[in-house]
């Protein structure tokens with residue numbers, strides 16, 4: 308998969324892209340990530356990319372010309388062009404899975420008060436990473452890149468973990484433990500030491516259902532049906 312990121316702050320991404328899973332995936336050629344400075348497409352003397360809003364109001368708005376020029380320069384017919392935006396539909400694990408099957412994503416990071424609405428003609432979808440306002444789309448792009456790229460075949464060392472982790476089957480993950488067996492007087496649930504894998508699977512599923520019911524009942528289509 309290839310991801311092109313259009314941003315005013317390419318430096319945001321450098322450490323993140325070198326570390327851990329992503330760094331390895333890029334090293335193995337499973338993932339190509341290109342960062343582009345939006346100012347490079349500004350044609351005015353000072354490379355400005357923002358202006359005051361028509362109709363008045365607070366702050367500045369990102370101008371349509373450099374954004375459209377940047378999108379047209381990096382997008383191809385098969386690209387999915389995504390604007391990070393607090394106004395978009397919220398990113399879900401299901402959407403991340405769909406995006407992970409695509410060959411090319413172009414991520415546009417907004418700044419200031421957002422982007423000129425006419426950019427929408429060059430965008431396929433908007434993505435919001437949560438119900439809060441960030442100061443820029445970069446943190447949103449990092450979240451999207453992380454969530455999507457670990458679902459690209461070959462990126463995760465142990466793809467089996469995708470089957471049981473949170474949000475698969477509309478459930479949160481069960482509680483996990485590792486050594487030591489007792490920490491500050493608190494032990495590990497007996498069942499996990501039993502070696503009875505069928506019983507462990509059943510316990511984990513019950514824990515998942517209970518945890519989801521308590522913390523995120525909205526994830527369960529029918530909170531009564533899972534038992």
Ligand SMILES: C[S@@+](CC[C@H](N)C(=O)[O-])C[C@H]1O[C@@H](n2cnc3c(N)ncnc32)[C@H](O)[C@@H]1O
Pocket residue numbers: 390391392393394415416417418419420421422434435436437438439440441442443444445447
């Ligand atoms: C300060 S925000 C603009 C917020 C905008 N005035 C509004 O009320 O929706 C600047 C940029 O951050 C990004 N952004 C802010 N919150 C976001 C979120 N929850 N998810 C994704 N991107 C977000 C968008 O790219 C946005 O253009």
